[in-house]
Amino acid sequence: MDLYSICFHGVGYALFDMDGTLFDGDLGETTFLMTLAADHLGIKAWDISLHDILAAEDEIAQLPTVRRYAGYASSGDHTSAYQMTTEYMERLPYFDIMRICRWAFIEFSHPATHLTVDSLRLPLFVLTSQRMLSYVFACAKPVLVSASPRSVVQAFAYLYDLGNISIIASEGGIETLPYGEAKVRLAKERGITRPFVAFGNSEGDREMLNWAELGVFRSTQASSSQIESAKSAGWTIIDH
Numbered sequence: 403m404d405l406y407s408i409c410f411h412g413v414g415y416a417l418f419d420m421d422g423t424l425f426d427g428d429l430g431e432t433t434f435l436m437t438l439a440a441d442h443l444g445i446k447a448w449d450i451s452l453h454d455i456l457a458a459e460d461e462i463a464q465l466p467t468v469r470r471y472a473g474y475a476s477s478g479d480h481t482s483a484y485q486m487t488t489e490y491m492e493r494l495p496y497f498d499i500m501r502i503c504r505w506a507f508i509e510f511s512h513p514a515t516h517l518t519v520d521s522l523r524l525p526l527f528v529l530t531s532q533r534m535l536s537y538v539f540a541c542a543k544p545v546l547v548s549a550s551p552r553s554v555v556q557a558f559a560y561l562y563d564l565g566n567i568s569i570i571a572s573e574g575g576i577e578t579l580p581y582g583e584a585k586v587r588l589a590k591e592r593g594i595t596r597p598f599v600a601f602g603n604s605e606g607d608r609e610m611l612n613w614a615e616l617g618v619f620r621s622t623q624a625s626s627s628q629i630e631s632a633k634s635a636g637w638t639i640i641d642h
Contacts, residue, residue: 409540420548430550448501
């Protein structure tokens with residue numbers, strides 16, 4: 403049976419990571435970098451162009467906030483990186499977040515686009531996948547479980563007509579950051595029982611994929627070691 407049929411006929415909850423799973427790239431990271439750059443350049447984040455950022459890439463890469471974020475990312479401190487994006491983005495009005503997210507999918511959709519900080523390349527793109535979205539629509543009880551800022555996840559759900567989909571997302575505190583084992587813990591605290599399927603794309607989704615009856619690993623941006631790890635875990639691998 404194909405994945406769409408599994409989603410359509412599945413009984414119970416279906417859990418979906420957002421960034422890198424439902425689309426290529428990272429919406430939390432891209433909107434965060436867009437906003438940082440726009441604030442520095444004195445323009446609105448929903449008006450900033452890819453050219454604006456790349457033309458000022460050297461000075462943007464030297465901003466203290468960007469360097470601190472890059473430090474967390476390069477050291478693998480994902481918890482601090484996610485907290486940082488949440489604290490920065492959640493201060494904005496929701497309507498502004500909506501406009502920034504909408505613009506990100508329009509202006510920053512080329513998967514080769516990055517912001518370079520020293521030798522680290524931070525992804526600066528989001529590219530939709532209609533096939534992945536079709537799996538969400540096929541499920542009766544889909545849940546978005548993402549470490550991106552809650553307002554960003556809500557904006558994505560609104561922009562792509564996901565209706566009243568349940569959302570578990572970052573709200574700023576370590577205890578409420580849906581990453582790693584916390585994805586499962588927070589889901590259980592919401593009364594969510596073992597899902598019949600879960601979709602993810604990174605090490606931060608491992609516990610969630612193992613919890614589900616069927617774990618699906620989207621490997622578009624995965625390294626060879628991640629692919630091997632997914633095979634060892636017995637997950638279904640797609641987009642390899």
